[in-house]
Structures are given as C-alpha cells and as structure tokens.
Amino acid sequence: MKGPLVAGGLVLALLLGFVIARSTADPAAPPAATAPTVVPSHSHGGAVAGDLGGLSLSAGGFTLAPSTTTFGAGTGQQFTFRVLGPDGKAVTRFVLNHEKLMHLVVARHDLSGFQHLHPQMAPDGTWSVPLTLPSPGIWRIYTDFVTFDPAGAQAPITLAVDATVAGDYRPLTLPEPVRTAETSGMTVALEGTPAVNATQPLSLRVLASGTPVTDLERYLGAYGHLVVLRDGDLGYLHVHPEDQLVGGAVKFWLSAPSVGRYRLYFEFQRGGQVHRAEFTVDVR
Numbered sequence: 001m002k003g004p005l006v007a008g009g010l011v012l013a014l015l016l017g018f019v020i021a022r023s024t025a026d027p028a029a030p031p032a033a034t035a036p037t038v039v040p041s042h043s044h045g046g047a048v049a050g051d052l053g054g055l056s057l058s059a060g061g062f063t064l065a066p067s068t069t070t071f072g073a074g075t076g077q078q079f080t081f082r083v084l085g086p087d088g089k090a091v092t093r094f095v096l097n098h099e100k101l102m103h104l105v106v107a108r109h110d111l112s113g114f115q116h117l118h119p120q121m122a123p124d125g126t127w128s129v130p131l132t133l134p135s136p137g138i139w140r141i142y143t144d145f146v147t148f149d150p151a152g153a154q155a156p157i158t159l160a161v162d163a164t165v166a167g168d169y170r171p172l173t174l175p176e177p178v179r180t181a182e183t184s185g186m187t188v189a190l191e192g193t194p195a196v197n198a199t200q201p202l203s204l205r206v207l208a209s210g211t212p213v214t215d216l217e218r219y220l221g222a223y224g225h226l227v228v229l230r231d232g233d234l235g236y237l238h239v240h241p242e243d244q245l246v247g248g249a250v251k252f253w254l255s256a257p258s259v260g261r262y263r264l265y266f267e268f269q270r271g272g273q274v275h276r277a278e279f280t281v282d283v284r
Contacts, residue, residue, distance in 0.1 A: 055236075056160070057159050058159065059159060062147070062157050064082075067080040069161055070166075072166075074135070078129070079130075083127075090126070092121070094121070097156075098222065104117045104118065105144060106131070106142070108135070108137045108139050109138045111263040113133070115131075117129050136168055139163045140160055174261065181277040183276060196257070202251070202252045203250065206270070212248050215270060222243070224250035225238070226239040228262050229263045229265075239254060250268065256283040263279070
C-alpha cells in the first residue's frame with residue numbers, strides 16, 4: 001500500500017501546484033521572479049478602524065521615492081517613482097490587490113480634483129503613469145499597495161508625497177454634508193453615519209430617475225470602492241465593500257479614527273463606465 005499512497009501524494013501535490021500557479025498568474029505582471037501573489041484587500045468586506053495612512057512618504061521601513069514633485073497646471077507628464085525597501089533597494093515584489101499591483105490616488109489639499117490611477121512597473125521597480133494636475137496648489141499623491149516585510153509577511157502600505165503646481169491658488173470651500181450626490185445623470189444616496197472607534201455600516205445606493213439601479217458591474221473586483229480623506233491632514237483610507245450587493249446597495253463597514261470632517265469618494269461601474277460620487281461627512 002505504501003507505493004500507491006506515495007504516488008498518489010505526488011500526483012496531488014503536482015495538481016495543487018498547478019492550481020495555485022493558475023490562480024496567482026497575472027498576464028501583465030513583470031517577469032517570473034517578480035510575479036504577484038493574489039491577496040484580498042486588507043479592508044475588504046470588514047471593519048476598518050485605527051489611524052489613517054498616507055501621512056508620510058515613509059512607513060514600515062518603506063519609502064516613496066518620486067522622480068519629481070513639481071508639475072505645470074494642466075500639463076500632462078509622466079510621473080515615475082520607486083518604493084524603497086528597508087534595505088534601501090527598489091522593491092519589485094508586490095501583491096495583486098483588487099486586480100492591481102499599485103493604486104495611485106491624487107487630490108488637492110482642498111480635497112478637490114480626485115483621481116484614481118493604476119501605474120505600471122518596470123522590471124527594475126520603477127513605476128510610471130501619465131498624470132495631469134489641472135490647477136495650481138499643493139496636491140497629495142498617495143501610493144496604495146501591498147508588499148512583503150523583511151520577515152516575509154504581507155504588508156499593506158500607503159505612502160504619500162506632496163506635489164506643487166505653481167500659480168494663483170484659490171482653494172475651494174468643502175461642500176457641506178448632504179445625503180445625496182449627482183453623477184452622470186444618476187443619484188447616489190448615502191445611508192449610515194461613521195462613528196469614532198465604533199464599526200458602523202455605510203451603504204451607497206445608486207438610482208436613475210428615482211428608480212434603484214440593478215445593473216451595477218464589478219470594478220476592480222468589487223461593486224464599489226470608497227476612498228476616505230480626512231480634512232486637515234489628508235489622512236487616507238481605501239475601503240472595499242462586501243462581496244455582494246446588500247438590498248441592492250453597496251455596503252461598507254467603517255470605523256472612523258477620530259472626530260472631524262471627511263470627504264468620501266465612491267467609485268462604481270455601470271455600462272462599462274466608471275462613475276464617482278463625492279460626499280462630505282462630519283464625524284462627531
């Protein structure tokens with residue numbers, strides 16, 4: 001019996017290795033040495049609490065090294081950067097997180113001009129993405145990714161740097177809190193209120209002509225994405241919802257790290273197009 005059992009074990013191991021390889025392969029990834037691992041987001045379908053990220057260009061031993069932080073207003077340019085590890089070398093091993101190795105989010109300091117982009121990485125660890133900052137002011141550029149710490153554990157990291165656009169900066173007043181937002185002829189209704197250190201449900205319901213939309217499509221593997229920025233220091237949080245719609249709405253779980261005013265950027269896809277609705281929320 002020993003011979004057949006050993007042979008069967010070898011076959012099972014080979015099959016398991018094949019399945020794992022197929023499930024983690026990324027056709028757009030760098031060469032095999034840097035092929036990504038697939039991992040659920042650290043904020044997917046669950047409570048998000050604690051401090052916000054994106055307050056520094058260095059965290060957890062990793063440092064953001066941008067090629068430039070100076071832009072011309074409305075002038076597109078290629079923005080390149082590297083993530084340096086604890087050893088000072090460019091990191092080339094990242095985890096596939098919601099269908100992308102890197103999420104790059106941009107907003108001006110008055111919380112206007114939101115962008116969500118996905119850079120591409122060269123084999124040497126240099127990331128690049130076309131970027132246009134449309135108006136004068138100070139802009140925060142966030143890099144949101146998952147990599148590995150020196151012990152080999154997965155490490156979700158958000159690093160950020162300020163970029164300058166010269167010119168006549170006229171900050172916009174942050175809109176007052178409201179429960180609905182209009183985008184592309186649709187209405188998005190916000191249900192629920194975040195609380196400090198208490199996990200609360202937060203749902204976003206999309207309506208067209210007053211009727212709930214039932215044909216939302218998955219975008220980056222989910223029915224919606226929510227970026228939260230705290231007014232004042234631009235602390236950052238990227239939240240993903242429950243895997244399925246709940247009562248026709250996209251449902252998140254959120255625990256605010258502090259009192260204050262926050263700007264919420266909700267992205268969803270319908271008809272092959274990505275749409276965004278923005279909300280101001282006061283947490284007391």
